[in-house]
Amino acid sequence: MNRTNPIGIFDSGIGGLTVVKRISSFFPNENIIYFGDTARVPYGNKSNDTVIEYALQDANFLFKKNVKLIIVACNTASSVAIDVLKEKFQVPVIGMIEPGAQLAIDTTNNKRIGVIGTYATIGNHAYSSEIKKHNPKIEVFEKPCPLFVPLAEEGWMDHPSTKLIAEEYLNDFINWDIDTLILGCTHYPLLSAVIEEVMGDKVTLIDSGTAAASVVEDHLNGRGLRNTSVQQGQYEYYLSDLSGKFKDVAERFLGRTVGNINKVDLEQLI
Amino acid sequence: MNRTNPIGIFDSGIGGLTVVKRISSFFPNENIIYFGDTARVPYGNKSNDTVIEYALQDANFLFKKNVKLIIVACNTASSVAIDVLKEKFQVPVIGMIEPGAQLAIDTTNNKRIGVIGTYATIGNHAYSSEIKKHNPKIEVFEKPCPLFVPLAEEGWMDHPSTKLIAEEYLNDFINWDIDTLILGCTHYPLLSAVIEEVMGDKVTLIDSGTAAASVVEDHLNGRGLRNTSVQQGQYEYYLSDLSGKFKDVAERFLGRTVGNINKVDLEQLI
Numbered sequence: 001m002n003r004t005n006p007i008g009i010f011d012s013g014i015g016g017l018t019v020v021k022r023i024s025s026f027f028p029n030e031n032i033i034y035f036g037d038t039a040r041v042p043y044g045n046k047s048n049d050t051v052i053e054y055a056l057q058d059a060n061f062l063f064k065k066n067v068k069l070i071i072v073a074c075n076t077a078s079s080v081a082i083d084v085l086k087e088k089f090q091v092p093v094i095g096m097i098e099p100g101a102q103l104a105i106d107t108t109n110n111k112r113i114g115v116i117g118t119y120a121t122i123g124n125h126a127y128s129s130e131i132k133k134h135n136p137k138i139e140v141f142e143k144p145c146p147l148f149v150p151l152a153e154e155g156w157m158d159h160p161s162t163k164l165i166a167e168e169y170l171n172d173f174i175n176w177d178i179d180t181l182i183l184g185c186t187h188y189p190l191l192s193a194v195i196e197e198v199m200g201d202k203v204t205l206i207d208s209g210t211a212a213a214s215v216v217e218d219h220l221n222g223r224g225l226r227n228t229s230v231q232q233g234q235y236e237y238y239l240s241d242l243s244g245k246f247k248d249v250a251e252r253f254l255g256r257t258v259g260n261i262n263k264v265d266l267e268q269l270i
Numbered sequence: 271m272n273r274t275n276p277i278g279i280f281d282s283g284i285g286g287l288t289v290v291k292r293i294s295s296f297f298p299n300e301n302i303i304y305f306g307d308t309a310r311v312p313y314g315n316k317s318n319d320t321v322i323e324y325a326l327q328d329a330n331f332l333f334k335k336n337v338k339l340i341i342v343a344c345n346t347a348s349s350v351a352i353d354v355l356k357e358k359f360q361v362p363v364i365g366m367i368e369p370g371a372q373l374a375i376d377t378t379n380n381k382r383i384g385v386i387g388t389y390a391t392i393g394n395h396a397y398s399s400e401i402k403k404h405n406p407k408i409e410v411f412e413k414p415c416p417l418f419v420p421l422a423e424e425g426w427m428d429h430p431s432t433k434l435i436a437e438e439y440l441n442d443f444i445n446w447d448i449d450t451l452i453l454g455c456t457h458y459p460l461l462s463a464v465i466e467e468v469m470g471d472k473v474t475l476i477d478s479g480t481a482a483a484s485v486v487e488d489h490l491n492g493r494g495l496r497n498t499s500v501q502q503g504q505y506e507y508y509l510s511d512l513s514g515k516f517k518d519v520a521e522r523f524l525g526r527t528v529g530n531i532n533k534v535d536l537e538q539l540i
Binding site for chain 2: 038039040045047119120146147149150151153159160161162164165168241242243245270
């Protein structure tokens, strides 16, 4: 394995671009290959078996591109498929759950952590199990917030309805007196301003993408695989379906121009 | 073909159950087989090529179940795949676009029609082209309302945010002075109360499922294929993915208990 080999990142769709953004700001000289399974998005409402099958195909696509490390940017895939993926591939596989849970554990003072995510992530109690494995005394409170994804994709960060929806979803967490809230879906960091506004400044938001970046750093350093080039990394984007909307939404998510977008046929994955 | 053969209805997911509801209330003695492609839902953000490929697979699944007629309950699939489907299968294929457009044409007095739907349906100008084919003088105003689908699935028909979102999406139609609004997505009839409230009583809402039911009647009568049984029809549901949420949402959509739910592997479709 070579230092200049790319980091592979996959997601069910485009939400994982918030993770690309984090990784690229921590490691600007690393090359990145992104795969978004836009033909089969979202994973959050699919069964565990289906999500595992898709995640294996997605990771395999990246593996064949000689990535030195795979980041599972999709919380749903991380929550149900991470063990299978770690066993199957001979490169480090880093999900969202372990890093996010660990950062939340390190952050909470009152030992009361909240988790928001898709139906699948919350239904699997992925963060909750991971937290309790390390510290069973921490209380974890969970709730799915499915409307946050389409709100982020619509770009309605400041719309009054977004505030009302955030209040509806988050009021329970205020009553539960949490001091730390895990944003357990890659779209949610885009709504962090309104979530912060509703939760108040006593609650710290945990972005799993940021947490994952520090685990990535440990892996790369530990294996001598940090790219030492002083040049800006090259980015390639692969999508299982190209829709007209992708470039716009991607640029909003990444905050910069996006090129090198390629279509991958589902037949190549299966 | 036998009178007792079932009517086949497919959709990208569960939204098409609003069409099942309409068909079952018009033809309570007809047997119905429903296929929902829940493993690959939604179609509304996918490319035309992908939607056509999926629609062919979905229709073929029903065709092999010896249905006497296929209803494409998905507006997105209807808008991009109806011609291919009609050519491919030897049973009548009825989409949402032609019946909905025709009913809107028959309804409007001021010749100003609005259409709401997913990005794909609106982006294809499916209703608009169909309306203008019959009467080029009618003005058609279109807008995608992507948040309506998750709001319907969350069951937030009466939530204050739903009213705000409806106002945001629909205010333009009031300025455009339409008198007829096509609900161009199978989920939207579930939000008809709030849409009616925002649009006021001078605007008539067009439910394509209701419009399609009358076309179905013509086809069945014309071919002598109306089921003459006096018994309640039998219903079978097939889904490409089973999630815990399906039964709840389906019962909310249909307004009654749902049984006989079967999983279909994607391999059986492809």
